[in-house]
Amino acid sequence: LDVLRPGCHLYPFNVTIRSDRRGTCQGSRTVFACVGYCESITFPSRYSVLLASNFTRSITSASRCCTIRQVAKVKVRMECPRDYHYDDIEILTAQACRCDMCRKSRY
């Protein structure tokens, strides 16, 4: 799978769920994450930004990050030995991705 390309794309990965530590019942399936390379640029701040920040924020970073735009619930079917039963488990998968606000990249 070619992930080394600009943009923000669905990327499959495997999830395995166990009913207990021993894995008496377990199920797995492929779901999707969003992985990609979105544009960002950092440059000297405008004078208004310098003034407002008391000249501490000398640079401005305008960026976008690869985010999940839409999720869906999917079922994981749990396989058990005879005489055991475990209900299906619902987990989330990404359905659509986009380059959007970087909400968690600042500190």
Add this chain to the structure above:
Amino acid sequence: ASTVNLQSFIGCAVREFRFTARKPGCRALQITTDACWGRCETWEKPVLDPPFVESHQRVCTYNETQLVTVRLPDCAEGVDPGYTYPAALRCDCGLCATTTTECVTSV
């Protein structure tokens, strides 16, 4: 010199940037400097536990800088003609540090 295809470029690099240095009491000055531009790897992935999404966000920002001071033309009497801005020596994918950086979403 090798040419880089910006459409498909992945990573974070020094790139020429033009801006207008302006402050009250002086005439504006066009400046060409080195800033940072690129595409950093970012992702979001659904997980089983709250908050149900794990994310990895980085932006292309200054790693090593050099302060440059220029003289703005035609400043009013008593106005310091000096205008100082950071030029990028090295760029890297990293977090957006709000102590030194105005972090915004690009459009």
